[in-house]
Each structure stands twice: as structure tokens, then as C-alpha cells.
Amino acid sequence: MSIQLGQWTIDKLTLNRVLDFLPYPFLISERRENTIHNIFVNKKFVEEIGYNIEEMETIHDWFRVAYPDPEYRRKIFEEWKQLVETATEKDQSIYIRALIQTKKHGKKWYEVKSSFSENIRLVAFVSIHDEMLKEEELLRINENKNRTLAILSHDLRGPITNLHALSQLALNKHLTQEEFLATVQNVQEKTFQVLEFLDTTLHWTRTNFDNITLCFDPIDLHAVIHKILRVYENSYSLKNLKVSTNLADYPPIASDHEIVVIVLRNLISNAIKFTPDGGTMVVHTGTENGQAFLAVEDTGMGMSELVINKIFSEELQSQNGTRQEKGLGIGLRLCGELLKKIGAAISMKSEIGKGTCAKILFPKKK
Numbered sequence: 001m002s003i004q005l006g007q008w009t010i011d012k013l014t015l016n017r018v019l020d021f022l023p024y025p026f027l028i029s030e031r032r033e034n035t036i037h038n039i040f041v042n043k044k045f046v047e048e049i050g051y052n053i054e055e056m057e058t059i060h061d062w063f064r065v066a067y068p069d070p071e072y073r074r075k076i077f078e079e080w081k082q083l084v085e086t087a088t089e090k091d092q093s094i095y096i097r098a099l100i101q102t103k104k105h106g107k108k109w110y111e112v113k114s115s116f117s118e119n120i121r122l123v124a125f126v127s128i129h130d131e132m133l134k135e136e137e138l139l140r141i142n143e144n145k146n147r148t149l150a151i152l153s154h155d156l157r158g159p160i161t162n163l164h165a166l167s168q169l170a171l172n173k174h175l176t177q178e179e180f181l182a183t184v185q186n187v188q189e190k191t192f193q194v195l196e197f198l199d200t201t202l203h204w205t206r207t208n209f210d211n212i213t214l215c216f217d218p219i220d221l222h223a224v225i226h227k228i229l230r231v232y233e234n235s236y237s238l239k240n241l242k243v244s245t246n247l248a249d250y251p252p253i254a255s256d257h258e259i260v261v262i263v264l265r266n267l268i269s270n271a272i273k274f275t276p277d278g279g280t281m282v283v284h285t286g287t288e289n290g291q292a293f294l295a296v297e298d299t300g301m302g303m304s305e306l307v308i309n310k311i312f313s314e315e316l317q318s319q320n321g322t323r324q325e326k327g328l329g330i331g332l333r334l335c336g337e338l339l340k341k342i343g344a345a346i347s348m349k350s351e352i353g354k355g356t357c358a359k360i361l362f363p364k365k366k
Contacts, residue, residue, distance in 0.1 A: 015040065025049050025110075025125040029059060036121065038062060049125065050103025066100045087116070097128065109133075188234075214341060218252035219260055221294060225283050228265055232272060239277045248286040253362055256342050263335045263346075267296040267358045270332070274356070275300035288361065295359040302352040312336055332358075 019026050025045035029038045036059040046052055049066075056062040067073035076098050083094040093115040099107050109132040110125045169175075170183050225245060236243050271281045279299040286293055303311075311332045336346050343363035350356035 016042075020044070022124075024127070027062075027123040027125070029121045029123065031119040031121070035059075045125070048102065048105070048127075049100065049108075050105070065103075067098070068101050072099070084114075087114075097132070100125075185234075192235075214256045215258075216254050216342075217257060219255050219257050220252050221260075221285055221292075222247050224257075224261060224264060225285070225294075228261070228268055229283070231265075232268055235269075236272050236281065239272065239275070239279070241272065241275055241278070242280040244280070244282050246282060246284045248284075250285075250287060250292060253292050254365070255344070255362060259338045259342055263338055263360060264294065264296075266332070266335050267360075270358075271296050271298040271300060271356070274298070279355075291364050292362045293359055294362075295357055297355065297357040299355040302354050302356055303348075303350040304352055305350075308348050308350060 015028075019028075019040070019042040022042055022044060025048050026042040027038060027045060028040040029036050031037075038053055038056055038058065038061075041051075041053060051062075051065055056065055063073055063077055067076055076096070080094075080096055083096060086092070087094040093113060095111055095113040097109065097111055100110050100112075102108050108127065109129040111128050112123060112125055114121055114123045116122075167187070170180065170187075175183065225247065229243065229245075268281075268283070275281060275298045281296065281298045284293075284295040284297065332346075332348075339346050339360060345361050347359050347361065348356065349359075
């Protein structure tokens with residue numbers, strides 16, 4: 001077999017020797033009538049990308065194995081087709097960046113370069129995987145930075161403005177002892193909201209920058225629950241909420257204490273914020289199919305399934321509680337992200353006007 005490249009005719013053996021010296025994958029295809037057939041791949045192509053000629057006889061076969069996702073395959077094919085048409089008219093080479101599904105090494109980024117000689121197409125695949133990963137990481141870091149700043153600007157401004165107004169009130173007006181104590185209590189509430197928000201935001205930021213070091217130790221869930229409920233006692237007492245616990249008797253679980261506290265605090269805080277005065281909140285623990293669970297159930301405002309999906313898909317930001325308490329749009333998303341890191345999961349069941357049940361399911365003991 002020989003291949004005609006312009007004025008040169010090269011036999012297959014010589015072609016093999018030359019192209020196998022190349023340090024990158026290389027493919028040769030040939031147009032026959034209306035179909036483009038792949039006729040040669042070098043040694044590096046088989047080693048790195050993994051497919052042989054028999055697995056991708058035509059260009060359509062190549063696109064099918066290299067881009068298994070139909071939508072992405074269609075996008076790449078249309079972009080490639082347009083570039084080929086332009087290059088053919090101007091007698092130019094073309095290149096495109098593509099995420100290729102290799103046979104043994106998963107998805108890898110390549111810069112695919114092609115040039116033409118009559119009916120022959122020469123295609124080189126230069127790996128840009130490491131560069132693309134670094135570029136994606138920089139974009140992710142930048143997006144996280146912008147998102148963190150937006151969240152801080154949006155959700156921190158309100159509580160701090162309220163604190164300033166309360167302090168001005170205390171300084172500029174003659175208050176009775178009763179009014180002063182009420183103002184101090186209000187300041188305490190607002191301060192707690194700010195500290196809670198900052199703590200949550202910092203953990204969210206650390207999660208997104210992958211800087212959390214996990215520490216799995218035995219945790220007494222009952223002790224954690226009672227401690228957090230004591231912290232929020234003033235908040236739920238002001239709304240006359242009926243708060244109770246229904247705790248099963250089982251040994252401590254092995255998990256990351258800091259993450260469990262952050263998640264449970266978010267769930268209890270949300271239940272208080274979104275439950276109207278006189279409502280109820282119950283904290284449950286138990287086992288389900290051999291897995292320990294912890295649930296926070298309330299008789300609050302409730303949410304539709306659409307709203308729940310938007311929260312976890314980052315489409316929903318903050319919502320206010322029944323007394324216009326600040327709800328954290330990142331709160332439930334943070335819970336989900338943190339729980340994944342410890343092998344746990346969160347599920348939500350809710351009905352508008354009737355309440356919500358948020359359940360944490362811990363992994364089975366190994």
C-alpha cells in the first residue's frame with residue numbers, strides 16, 4: 001500500500017517508520033467518494049488514545065467513540081465541519097481544542113490539528129490536558145472569589161446595617177432600663193446572625209477551594225444536638241416555637257465533628273427562621289437500612305420541589321424567614337457539599353404551608 005502526498009508517493013512501511021517516531025498521536029484519513037475513511041494511526045495514537053483502525057473505520061466512527069456524548073459530539077462535529085470548509089477554500093491548516101474520550105485513560109484535552117493534500121487528511125493530536133486543567137482551576141477559583149464577594153456584599157450588609165441602627169438608637173436616645181435591655185437583646189441577636197453567617201461563608205469558601213482536612217472521630221450526636229439547641233434557645237423562644245427531640249439510643253458515629261456541627265446548625269437555624277410563631281420543630285435521630293440518620297422537622301412555610309432543586313443547583317440565593325430573618329442561599333448547598341466529603345447525604349421533603357423535613361443519612365459502618 002502507498003499514499004500519494006502531493007507529488008510524493010510513500011509506501012506504508014516507510015510511512016509507519018516515519019510516523020512512529022512522532023512524539024504525539026497521528027492519524028491519516030482519505031476521502032473516497034462521499035465518505036472519509038481512516039487508513040492509518042501511528043504507535044503513539046494507539047498507546048495514548050487507544051483505538052485502532054478497525055474500531056473507527058470512518059470519520060463518523062471516530063466521532064462516535066471520541067465524543068460519546070451526543071450533544072458535545074454534535075457541537076464538535078459542526079465546528080470541525082465549518083473549519084474544514086473554510087480551510088479547504090483558503091488552502092490552510094486547521095486546529096480545534098476538544099475533550100476526547102480515550103479508550104483507557106478517560107477524557108483528555110487535545111489540540112487537534114489537520115492539514116490536507118488532495119483527498120488525504122493528516123491529523124495530529126497534541127495533548128493540552130494539563131494546561132486546560134490549570135485554566136479550568138483558575139476559572140473556578142476566580143468564580144468562587146466573585147461568588148464569595150457577592151454573597152458577603154448581599155447577605156452581610158443587612159445585619160451590619162441593623163447593628164449600626166440599634167447602636168445609634170442606644171446612643172442618641174434616653175432609654176428606660178426595659179428599653180435598653182430590649183435593645184441589647186436585639187443587638188445580641190443580630191451579632192449572632194453575623195457571626196453565624198461569617199462562619200458559614202468561611203466554611204463554604206474553604207469547601208470550594210478544597211482546603212478542608214477531614215478528621216473522623218467518634219461523635220455523640222445527642223450531645224451535639226442539645227448543645228446547638230441551647231445556642232438557639234433565645235431565637236426559638238422569641239417565636240414561641242415548641243421544640244422537642246426524639247433521639248434513638250445508638251452508639252457514637254465516626255465522622256468529622258466540625259462538619260456535622262456546621263450542617264446541623266444550618267438545618268436548625270433554617271427551621272427556626274422559616275417556622276411561624278407558635279409552630280413546632282422536632283429533631284430526630286434513628287437508623288434506616290442500617291444507616292444512622294439525623295432529621296430536623298418543622299411546621300414552617302415549606303417549599304416546592306422546584307425551589308428545593310434550585311437551591312441545590314445554585315439557582316436560588318437568599319430568602320427571608322417569617323420575621324424577615326436572613327436566610328442563607330448558600331446554607332443548604334453548603335450542607336450538601338460538606339456531607340459529600342464525609343460520605344453522607346442530605347434529603348429534603350417539604351410541602352408549602354405545612355413544613356419541611358431535612359434528613360442527614362450517614363454512611364454505613366465499615
